[in-house]
Amino acid sequence: xxxxxxxxxxxxxxxxxxxxxxxxxxxxxxxxxxxxxxxxxxxxxxxxxxxxxxxxxxxxxxxxxxxxxxxxxxxxxxxxxxxxxxxxxxxxxxxxxxxxxxxxxxxxxxxxxxxxxxxxxxxxxxxxxxxxxxxxxxxxxxxxxxxxxxxxxxxxxxxxxxxxxxxxxxxxxxxxxxxxxxxxxxxxxxxxxxxxxxxxxxxxxxxxxxxxxxxxxxxxxxxxxxxxxxxxxxxxxxxxxxxxxxxxxxxxxxxxxxxxxxxxxxxxxxxxxxxxxxxxxxxxxxxxxxxxxxxxxxxxxxxxxxxxxxxxxxxxxxxxxxxxxxxxxxxxxxxxxxxxxxxxxxxxxxxxxxxxxxxxxxxxxxxxxxxxxxxxxxxxxxxxxxxxxxxxxxxxxxxxxxxx
Amino acid sequence: xxxxxxxxxxxxxxxxxxxxxxxxxxxxxxxxxxxxxxxxxxxxxxxxxxxxxxxxxxxxxxxxxxxxxxxxxxxx
Numbered sequence: 400x401x402x403x404x405x406x407x408x409x410x411x412x413x414x415x416x417x418x419x420x421x422x423x424x425x426x427x428x429x430x431x432x433x434x435x436x437x438x439x440x441x442x443x444x445x446x447x448x449x450x451x452x453x454x455x456x457x458x459x460x461x462x463x464x465x466x467x468x469x470x471x472x473x474x475x476x477x478x479x480x481x482x483x484x485x486x487x488x489x490x491x492x493x494x495x496x497x498x499x500x501x502x503x504x505x506x507x508x509x510x511x512x513x514x515x516x517x518x519x520x521x522x523x524x525x526x527x528x529x530x531x532x533x534x535x536x537x538x539x540x541x542x543x544x545x546x547x548x549x550x551x552x553x554x555x556x557x558x559x560x561x562x563x564x565x566x567x568x569x570x571x572x573x574x575x576x577x578x579x580x581x582x583x584x585x586x587x588x589x590x591x592x593x594x595x596x597x598x599x600x601x602x603x604x605x606x607x608x609x610x611x612x613x614x615x616x617x618x619x620x621x622x623x624x625x626x627x628x629x630x631x632x633x634x635x636x637x638x639x640x641x642x643x644x645x646x647x648x649x650x651x652x653x654x655x656x657x658x659x660x661x662x663x664x665x666x667x668x669x670x671x672x673x674x675x676x677x678x679x680x681x682x683x684x685x686x687x688x689x690x691x692x693x694x695x696x697x698x699x700x701x702x703x704x705x706x707x708x709x710x711x712x713x714x715x716x717x718x719x720x721x722x723x724x725x726x727x728x729x730x731x732x733x734x735x736x737x738x739x740x741x742x743x744x745x746x747x748x749x750x751x752x753x754x755x756x757x758x759x760x761x762x763x764x765x766x767x768x769x770x771x772x773x774x775x776x777x778x779x780x781x782x783x784x785x786x787x788x789x790x791x792x793x794x795x796x797x798x799x800x801x802x803x
Numbered sequence: 804x805x806x807x808x809x810x811x812x813x814x815x816x817x818x819x820x821x822x823x824x825x826x827x828x829x830x831x832x833x834x835x836x837x838x839x840x841x842x843x844x845x846x847x848x849x850x851x852x853x854x855x856x857x858x859x860x861x862x863x864x865x866x867x868x869x870x871x872x873x874x875x876x877x878x879x
Contacts, residue, residue: 702822704836
């Protein structure tokens with residue numbers, strides 16, 4: 400035995416310390432905290448354990464004052480630190496530099512920290528964001544080629560704006576390889592010609608499922624991409640770093656399709672409305688012109704020369720008839736007055752008196768004899784009867800006493 | 804057809820004047836015939852234009868029921 404070569408405990412411990420510290424300068428270890436003490440000095444002392452083993456741990460004041468949570472016994476945590484040896488006790492231990500709750504809690508903290516950092520860097524500033532094109536003609540989509548998200552988006556595009564060309568870059572949207580794949584997808588699409596807009600997203604899932612969209616590198620890629628990017632991750636209630644850094648956050652993939660076609664749909668609708676108004680106005684204009692025209696041409700037709708001629712003919716005919724009637728009336732009047740006169744004449748005429756049996760006596764000189772004295776005795780005279788005349792002589796006067 | 808040189812509004816106004824003139828006073832038959840012929844020619848021309856306008860509107864209205872959006876972009 401070579402006792403001369405034996406080491407002191409200190410020497411061995413120092414060797415081990417050197418060996419351990421150089422071999423495990425930075426390790427991640429996961430376990431449950433027990434025997435936790437936050438010493439008045441500010442340092443934290445505890446044991447990290449799992450089912451089978453225990454590891455002594457210390458977190459010095461300078462490291463633990465940035466902790467985003469308060470560790471306590473029973474917490475599952477992940478520690479990053481270096482292994483060392485506490486020489487006085489010959490105990491190896493981990494000197495924790497970072498410590499985070501394990502599981503969702505850890506992810507959530509990471510999310511919060513990244514969000515804070517990027518926010519401070521100004522990546523979420525509105526001034527950093529590009530406006531979306533109002534009428535995109537070519538849209539690139541980075542998403543899973545299976546899954547409902549892409550189906551929903553394509554259905555909406557086809558229905559609302561079938562003219563838009565869609566380029567799909569299939570990508571992993573879950574798991575640790577997803578961020579790199581999505582980043583490459585964005586790069587590839589932005590190298591394409593004439594891409595107006597890129598949609599990056601996936602359908603709903605758990606917080607861990609959506610985790611790739613909280614990746615810092617992806618966030619930076621989205622931020623620096625020269626083409627406007629719409630982020631559409633999960634459901635409305637899910638918000639990821641990608642959503643915050645993108646030029647526009649769509650609550651769902653379907654909403655992303657709708658948002659990028661809204662202007663087109665509105666424009667189409669207003670063109671339809673204008674078109675309809677144009678036609679309505681034209682129709683009513685022409686109808687009113689027809690009405691004016693019809694009434695005018697009706698009035699013109701009344702003035703048709705043959706019409707006017709006929710009218711005049713009719714008028715002449717009417718005048719002629721009136722004239723005729725007037726003449727007749729005049730003739731009738733004349734006739735009747737003539738008859739009247741004749742009757743009157745007849746009444747006055749001696750002829751009628753003779754007819755009734757009277758007779759007239761004339762002297763030779765045709766003067767009418769009115770009394771016996773008009774005639775001398777034996778003087779001849781003529782008696783006019785109704786028919787013919789009698790020649791006679793006055794006898795010696797018997798009725799002379801009646802004369803004068 | 805002298806589609807460009809024909810002014811609808813003017814012709815309409817002219818026809819109005821002719822009809823008014825025919826209606827207003829007693830003209831000689833010759834003058835009456837001359838005005839009437841002029842009016843008739845105008846009225847035929849006006850009717851033709853109204854009919855063609857109507858036809859155009861009908862064609863446009865039919866287009867409206869078609870795929871307007873497709874039509875818009877085919878031109879590009």
